Amino acid sequence: MKRKTIAIDMDGVIADVEAQFLLWYERDYGVKMTKAELIGKTDETAFPEADAIRKFVTTPGFFLTVPVMDGAVEAVKLLSEKFEIYIVSAAMEFPLSLSEKLEWLGKHFPFISWTNIIFCGDKSIIDTDYMIDDHLKNLDFFKGQAIMFHAFHNVEHTHHIRVDNWDAVIKLLKDV
C-alpha cells in the first residue's frame, strides 16, 4: 500500500527561525527579547527595528546556523517510519538560502533523502496528504489536511488544526 505523504515546512517548523531572530537581534541591536514578546506580531512589527527580519534573512549564514526546532529531529524520524516525508521550503525568494538550507538539512536531517527535498516559490502545486506549515498562504490553498504549526505570526487564526510543538504533531498523527 502506498504510504501517506506529509509535506513539512522548514522555517518556523523544523528550523527555529524565531530563536534565530532573537539571537541575531540581541547580537546586532543589543536588545534581548523573548518569544513571548513576539506573540501576535508580524515580521514587520516583531522588533523595534522594522526591517531587522528582512535584513537577517538576506544575510549569509542566517539559514545555515538557525537552531533546530525542539523535538523536530526525533519527531520527523519517528514519522518517517510510517509516512513518506517531504521537506518543502519556500526558498526561492532568497536565492542565497538554497545552498544553506540544503547544507543545514544534510547536517541535522541526514536521514531525509535528496529525492524528498523541494525548494519552491509558492506551494500551490504541492500534492501530499498532509502539510505541516506555519503560514496561512501555504495552508489555505492546500488540498490535503492542513496542520498549522504555532508561530508568533499565526496565533490569531483558528481555521486550521493547530499544533503547538512536535509532541502535538506526533499525538495528532499517531493513529491515522
Next chain:
Amino acid sequence: MKRKTIAIDMDGVIADVEAQFLLWYERDYGVKMTKAELIGKTDETAFPEADAIRKFVTTPGFFLTVPVMDGAVEAVKLLSEKFEIYIVSAAMEFPLSLSEKLEWLGKHFPFISWTNIIFCGDKSIIDTDYMIDDHLKNLDFFKGQAIMFHAFHNVEHTHHIRVDNWDAVIKLLKDV
C-alpha cells in the same frame, strides 16, 4: 476561472543539455559527435568515455552555461499568456546546480517569477494539469496529462504523447 497549470522541466526541455554534452565532450576529449549519434543511447552509453556525462554535470559552470533549447523562450512566453507555468527541475541530486539553475533562469527566462520555480528531487508530489518532461521516471507517475519531450534517451518509448520540439508543444496546447 483558475488557469490550467503546466510543469515544465529544465534539462532536456528548456535547457539543451545534449548540445552542452556535445560541446564539452569535444572540448575535453577532442572528439566531435552529433545529436544523431546519441539517439537511442543512455547517459552511460552516449559517449565512448562512459563517465563523461556524470563528470560534466558535477562540474561548476555546466548548468550556468547550457544553451537554451531552440524555440523555448518564445514558446514558454506564449504559453504563459494562457497557462500558469511552473519550472520544475530535479536539481537536488546536484547541489551545485541549484544556484546555477536559478541564475540561468533569471538570465534566459526573466518573465518566470520566483514563486513559480521548483527545485526538487523526485517529482511525485507535483500536481499540475500538464507536465512537459523528457524522463519516464517523472512522466510515468504523473497524475495529469504527461507530454514527453524528445531526447536521445527516450526515443524507444511510446506510451506518452511525444513532442519533438517547442513548435510541437505549441500546436498540441493551442486549443486546450
